[in-house]
Amino acid sequence: MSLQHTEAIGDRPLIPRPERTPGALRAACAVVAPELLTAYDRAKDQALADAVDGGSLKPVHAYLWHWAALIEIERRPAVAKAYHRAEYLAQVAPTPDEARAHLVTASTLYREAAEAVRAE
Numbered sequence: 001m002s003l004q005h006t007e008a009i010g011d012r013p014l015i016p017r018p019e020r021t022p023g024a025l026r027a028a029c030a031v032v033a034p035e036l037l038t039a040y041d042r043a044k045d046q047a048l049a050d051a052v053d054g055g056s057l058k059p060v061h062a063y064l065w066h067w068a069a070l071i072e073i074e075r076r077p078a079v080a081k082a083y084h085r086a087e088y089l090a091q092v093a094p095t096p097d098e099a100r101a102h103l104v105t106a107s108t109l110y111r112e113a114a115e116a117v118r119a120e
Contacts (some may be wrong), residue, residue, distance in 0.1 A: 013075045017120065020068045029067070032074040040067060065114065072113035083109045 047063035
């Protein structure tokens with residue numbers, strides 16, 4: 001049985017931070033956010049296609065950094081809950097200012113996750 005965000009484990013990560021490789025990130029995604037596996041696979045395929053088309057590995061590096069940040073969010077239940085709540089509230093906000101405030105919250109959480117991954 002895999003761990004779900006609803007299980008009470010405190011503020012501890014569900015899994016150790018994975019390596020920033022396609023296989024390790026996909027395996028981590030399967031544990032902490034299996035509902036995102038289709039999006040993960042699409043992003044990987046698109047990054048590879050863009051790399052081939054452009055003759056550069058930049059799209060692959062961008063996809064790896066982005067998914068490392070998303071997995072960093074998902075592996076911490078409290079952070080994942082706050083991130084998804086902010087994204088949801090931004091979508092249903094009655095005014096642009098309220099939506100913007102929630103998007104600032106979500107982007108701050110994403111930035112913090114990205115910085116944590118880069119600092120490793």
